Amino acid sequence: MEFNPLSPEVTANPFPYYTALRDEAPVLWLDPFQAFAVSRYADVDFALRHPEVFSSANFTEEALGDLNPVPDVPWILDMNPPDHTRVRKVANKGFTPRLVREQTAQVREIARALLAGLRRAPDADFVSTFSAPLPMIVIGEMLGVEPERREEFKTWSDHMVRATGRPTEEAERAALRDSLAGFRAYFEDLIERRRREPGPDLISALVRAEEESAKLTSIEILALCVLLLTAGNETTTNLIGNAVLALFAHPDAMERVRADREQVPALVEEVLRYDSPVQIVPRVTAEDVELEGGKIPAGQRVFLLLGSANRDERKYPEPDRFDLDRNARDHLAFGFGTHRCLGAPLARLEAAVGLETLLFEAPRFAPTTDTVEPIASVIVRGPRALPIRFEDG
Numbered sequence: 001m002e003f004n005p006l007s008p009e010v011t012a013n014p015f016p017y018y019t020a021l022r023d024e025a026p027v028l029w030l031d032p033f034q035a036f037a038v039s040r041y042a043d044v045d046f047a048l049r050h051p052e053v054f055s056s057a058n059f060t061e062e063a064l065g066d067l068n069p070v071p072d073v074p075w076i077l078d079m080n081p082p083d084h085t086r087v088r089k090v091a092n093k094g095f096t097p098r099l100v101r102e103q104t105a106q107v108r109e110i111a112r113a114l115l116a117g118l119r120r121a122p123d124a125d126f127v128s129t130f131s132a133p134l135p136m137i138v139i140g141e142m143l144g145v146e147p148e149r150r151e152e153f154k155t156w157s158d159h160m161v162r163a164t165g166r167p168t169e170e171a172e173r174a175a176l177r178d179s180l181a182g183f184r185a186y187f188e189d190l191i192e193r194r195r196r197e198p199g200p201d202l203i204s205a206l207v208r209a210e211e212e213s214a215k216l217t218s219i220e221i222l223a224l225c226v227l228l229l230t231a232g233n234e235t236t237t238n239l240i241g242n243a244v245l246a247l248f249a250h251p252d253a254m255e256r257v258r259a260d261r262e263q264v265p266a267l268v269e270e271v272l273r274y275d276s277p278v279q280i281v282p283r284v285t286a287e288d289v290e291l292e293g294g295k296i297p298a299g300q301r302v303f304l305l306l307g308s309a310n311r312d313e314r315k316y317p318e319p320d321r322f323d324l325d326r327n328a329r330d331h332l333a334f335g336f337g338t339h340r341c342l343g344a345p346l347a348r349l350e351a352a353v354g355l356e357t358l359l360f361e362a363p364r365f366a367p368t369t370d371t372v373e374p375i376a377s378v379i380v381r382g383p384r385a386l387p388i389r390f391e392d393g
């Protein structure tokens with residue numbers, strides 16, 4: 001059996017291919033990628049729970065290559081315990097549930113401003129006008145980027161996303177390298193300033209945590225800040241975009257949520273399972289291992305197919321049914337264990353507030369096209385653009 005996660009048929013709709021993989025080849029060698037694909041929930045879950053066997057390595061190298069603006073230190077995603085434990089402890093202090101909850105009013109204000117812009121434009125693209133800027137502005141505010149640098153910050157965030165698409169054209173690569181060098185310089189300076197003059201922002205919280213435990217260097221904080229953008233923006237954008245697509249495809253769910261806003265968290269959770277924004281996380285085997293679905297020798301690259309695990313019929317009955325009552329809190333959309341998504345509470349908050357604003361503070365809306373093109377990526381899944389029109393427009 002063959003499986004090419006980059007082929008247009010697969011990116012358009014990977015789910016039938018995942019079903020075949022889980023049934024016929026749950027651990028499959030992908031020659032063009034020189035990696036094994038693991039597709040069953042039990043096996044993906046096992047791998048995430050055993051970082052000593054499924055080691056994290058080179059995520060950043062794979063995603064960015066020489067466009068990484070902070071190649072000096074490994075990024076938290078690529079670290080293994082005990083180094084990972086040290087950095088993660090500091091990072092957790094910047095993302096306490098309280099700090100995230102405190103963002104609610106701010107997120108709502110940002111979502112309302114974006115909605116106003118979306119309503120002004122006929123046939124507006126929901127992605128570029130709403131779901132992409134939302135997490136970018138939120139994280140910029142959390143990091144304490146000054147209002148006059150916001151536009152530049154959005155450009156840098158955008159360039160990080162473009163860099164993860166591994167562009168091949170040299171002129172574009174050079175332009176991105178240049179821009180991201182400016183991004184790095186700005187953050188180096190911001191971290192030093194917050195050290196001298198702390199404020200209520202996330203960088204100050206990280207600097208404080210660092211000083212308390214005296215264990216992280218400025219460059220490690222820098223790498224963390226850059227990762228917050230890379231890991232948090234496109235993923236959250238796709239969660240919100242995939243939620244709107246799911247509502248369009250399931251009018252009964254749309255009506256149910258519109259009738260009861262208490263359903264919004266269930267909607268967000270089911271979208272995470274049903275159409276996971278991150279489809280694949282990579283690992284490397286540290287030793288020979290035997291999974292339910294087959295054997296993998298030591299030293300091999302492995303793709304853990306989160307998007308497939310979350311549709312495994314061995315775990316979820318009728319997995320292809322979008323079901324607001326499913327309450328699948330154990331889905332793997334945010335990973336699990338050691339590297340479990342640091343930003344999960346923030347992503348959930350942004351998606352819930354963003355969707356509430358759209359569903360309850362504007363007239364009804366509909367897509368203006370039947371064909372939605374997915375982002376061409378092995379890793380993330382979401383609509384590239386999503387033109388919509390409000391019924392009063």
Ligand code: HEM
Nearest residue numbers: 076077231232235236239277281334335339341342343347
């Ligand atoms: C729906 C949105 C999101 C999804 C689906 C998502 C998904 C993931 C996944 C699957 C991982 C685990 C990677 C692995 O095991 O190798 C991860 C890690 C991470 N995520 Fe998210 N993420 C989202 C939003 C965010 C946001 C908003 C932030 C921060 C602003 C963020 C920051 C991080 C960081 C720092 C890590 C690395 C944690 C570690 O290595 O210990 N993510 N995310």
